[in-house]
Amino acid sequence: MGGAVSAGEDNDDLIDNLKEAYYIRSDLVERAFRAIDRADYYLDEYRDNAYKDLAWRHGNIHLSAPCIYSEVMEALDLHPGLSFLNLGSGTGYLSTMVGLILGPFGVNHGIELHADVIEYAYQKLDSFIKNSDSFDKFEFCEPTFVVGNCLDIPPESRQYDRVYCGAGVQKEHEDYMKNLLKMGGILVMPLEETSSIRHYHLTKITRTGASSWETKKIISVSFAPLVLPKHSTNGKPHTLRVTTDGGDNQSRGRGSSFSVGRGLAVAGLHKRSWLRLDFVSVENVC
Numbered sequence: 351m352g353g354a355v356s357a358g359e360d361n362d363d364l365i366d367n368l369k370e371a372y373y374i375r376s377d378l379v380e381r382a383f384r385a386i387d388r389a390d391y392y393l394d395e396y397r398d399n400a401y402k403d404l405a406w407r408h409g410n411i412h413l414s415a416p417c418i419y420s421e422v423m424e425a426l427d428l429h430p431g432l433s434f435l436n437l438g439s440g441t442g443y444l445s446t447m448v449g450l451i452l453g454p455f456g457v458n459h460g461i462e463l464h465a466d467v468i469e470y471a472y473q474k475l476d477s478f479i480k481n482s483d484s485f486d487k488f489e490f491c492e493p494t495f496v497v498g499n500c501l502d503i504p505p506e507s508r509q510y511d512r513v514y515c516g517a518g519v520q521k522e523h524e525d526y527m528k529n530l531l532k533m534g535g536i537l538v539m540p541l542e543e544t545s546s547i548r549h550y551h552l553t554k555i556t557r558t559g560a561s562s563w564e565t566k567k568i569i570s571v572s573f574a575p576l577v578l579p580k581h582s583t584n585g586k587p588h589t590l591r592v593t594t595d596g597g598d599n600q601s602r603g604r605g606s607s608f609s610v611g612r613g614l615a616v617a618g619l620h621k622r623s624w625l626r627l628d629f630v631s632v633e634n635v636c
């Protein structure tokens with residue numbers, strides 16, 4: 351997917367091309383895109399390809415094409431103070447851009463299936479904070495990433511103002527995704543067409559009431575599908591439990607695929623524990 355605009359010489363050039371082709375339309379989105387060099391999310395040996403409008407995959411690391419991220423960022427209609435959930439948060443590139451818009455009173459959570467990808471995302475986040483010239487020009491809502499299958503979030507979990515899913519969503523999971531939204535919230539995801547398996551439309555869904563949603567198709571896209579949850583030995587699904595954390599930094603680390611120690615430190619630094627709801631990955635929570 352991608353190739354909608356010409357390759358750039360550098361990040362600014364790529365953003366110029368995305369603007370010219372009307373993929374980036376708002377100043378807020380443009381500013382976030384310019385602040386983060388896409389090449390920094392590539393492995394060094396592949397950096398040269400970063401300013402092409404193409405998706406990139408290496409092992410478990412996967413970035414979508416810049417034209418897709420532009421459509422996603424515009425469709426999310428972001429502003430400071432919102433809560434955001436990124437399903438399949440990958441390298442953290444999108445979550446970091448979003449964090450630049452949400453500012454210090456936002457909430458920025460990501461769930462990613464692969465622990466090595468979360469590790470990579472935190473390395474990239476550290477490097478952005480330490481080395482980027484643009485970091486000081488923003489009030490940042492630092493993302494927190496947890497390992498888990500995003501289809502294992504139980505229905506009683508918190509809801510978000512904005513939700514993005516970075517992998518293809520089957521029709522049967524549409525309602526599950528819609529219920530992650532607060533009233534008035536916006537969900538953007540590649541949603542499978544009813545008539546055609548593995549054919550997706552990037553779709554924007556706005557929650558207009560307790561049981562009403564407005565749906566708008568943005569563009570036809572090709573995405574790898576969401577990985578379905580594995581069932582544990584007793585046949586029950588693993589569960590991502592969402593708990594409130596009183597900020598004592600003690601309630602994490604339970605569960606076989608749990609890995610958010612770093613996220614906790616980050617949230618603690620911001621002293622926003624009253625805003626924070628943390629994911630704890632556990633098996634078969636009753």
Ligand SMILES: C[S@@+](CC[C@H](N)C(=O)[O-])C[C@H]1O[C@@H](n2cnc3c(N)ncnc32)[C@H](O)[C@@H]1O
Nearest residue numbers: 438439440441442443444463499500516576577
């Ligand atoms: C296209 S990549 C998203 C990249 C991300 N937007 C970024 O900024 O790097 C899709 C991601 O979804 C993850 N994924 C796929 N199925 C998942 C699932 N069921 N739960 C959580 N993550 C999943 C993949 O491991 C992959 O990292």
